[in-house]
Amino acid sequence: MLDLHCHILPGIDDGAADWETSLKMARAAADDGITGIVATPHHANGRYDNEAASVRALTAELNERLREEGIPVTVYSGQEIRVHRDFLSSLESGRLLTVADTRYILIEMPASEVPKDMYELVYELRLLGMRPIIAHPERNAGIVRVPRQLRELVEAGAYAQVTSHSLLGAFGRGIEKAAWSLCRQGLIHFVANDAHHPVQRGFRLNEAYKQIGATFGEEWASMYKRNARMLLHDEEVQSGELPVAGTAASGWQRIRRWFGHRH
Numbered sequence: 001m002l003d004l005h006c007h008i009l010p011g012i013d014d015g016a017a018d019w020e021t022s023l024k025m026a027r028a029a030a031d032d033g034i035t036g037i038v039a040t041p042h043h044a045n046g047r048y049d050n051e052a053a054s055v056r057a058l059t060a061e062l063n064e065r066l067r068e069e070g071i072p073v074t075v076y077s078g079q080e081i082r083v084h085r086d087f088l089s090s091l092e093s094g095r096l097l098t099v100a101d102t103r104y105i106l107i108e109m110p111a112s113e114v115p116k117d118m119y120e121l122v123y124e125l126r127l128l129g130m131r132p133i134i135a136h137p138e139r140n141a142g143i144v145r146v147p148r149q150l151r152e153l154v155e156a157g158a159y160a161q162v163t164s165h166s167l168l169g170a171f172g173r174g175i176e177k178a179a180w181s182l183c184r185q186g187l188i189h190f191v192a193n194d195a196h197h198p199v200q201r202g203f204r205l206n207e208a209y210k211q212i213g214a215t216f217g218e219e220w221a222s223m224y225k226r227n228a229r230m231l232l233h234d235e236e237v238q239s240g241e242l243p244v245a246g247t248a249a250s251g252w253q254r255i256r257r258w259f260g261h262r263h
C-alpha cells in the first residue's frame with residue numbers, strides 16, 4: 001500500500017521530532033502493510049517552509065537509514081503546500097515538490113474556509129498539466145458546511161484525499177460524518193494517513209480500507225488502493241464519472257458503471 005500524505009521527515013515540521021521517531025513511524029507503517037510513503041512536510045503554512053532541496057536530501061537520507069535498519073518501506077519526496085499567493089511562481093521557480101515527482105501536487109487549504117482564489121488555482125494548475133490533490137477536505141469547515149464547494153473544485157479538475165483518522169472518528173463525529181459523506185458522493189480519490197507520530201495520529205490505513213470495504217463494498221476500497229498505485233506511476237486515476245447531484249444511489253451506479261457490470 002502507498003500512503004501519499006505523511007509527516008515522517010525528522011525535525012522539520014509538527015511531525016516526527018527526530019530520526020528515531022522517523023524510523024519508528026516507518027516501522028509502524030510497515031506493520032500496517034504500507035510499502036511506500038510520500039513524505040509531505042508542510043510548506044508555506046506560515047510556520048514551516050521546507051524547501052524542495054532540503055526535503056529531497058532528508059528523503060534520501062531516510063531511505064538510506066531504512067535500508068540499514070532493514071525496514072521494507074520506500075520514501076518518496078513531496079510537500080503539503082498551503083494555498084498562498086506565490087503558489088504558481090514558486091512552482092515555476094522549482095521551490096515546490098510534487099507527490100513523488102509526478103504531476104500530482106498536494107494542496108492544503110486553511111481549516112476555516114475555501115479560499116476565494118482556490119478555483120482559479122485549480123484551473124491554472126490544470127492548464128499547466130498538474131493534478132492538484134486537496135488534502136483532507138473533510139477537515140475544512142467551509143466544505144463541511146457547503147460540500148458543493150468540493151464538488152465544484154473536483155469538477156474544475158481537482159482530486160481529493162480523505163484522512164484515515166477522519167473516517168475512523170479520531171477528529172470527532174462531525175468530521176467523521178463529513179468524511180463518509182464526501183466518499184459516498186464520489187468526491188474522494190485517495191485515502192491517506194497524514195501521520196504525524198508513530199502512535200498518536202499514526203498509521204490506520206489498513207483499518208480505514210477495511211471499514212470502507214465493509215461500508216461500501218470491497219470494490220470501493222480496491223478503487224482507492226488502486227488509485228494510490230496509479231498516482232505513483234503518474235497515471236490518471238479512475239474515480240469514475242461524478243454522480244448526478246441528488247440521486248442517492250448514484251455513488252453505487254457510478255462504481256458499477258466503472259467496473260463495467262462485471263458482477
Ligand SMILES: [Fe+2]
Nearest residue numbers: 005007080194
Ligand atoms: Fe498533513
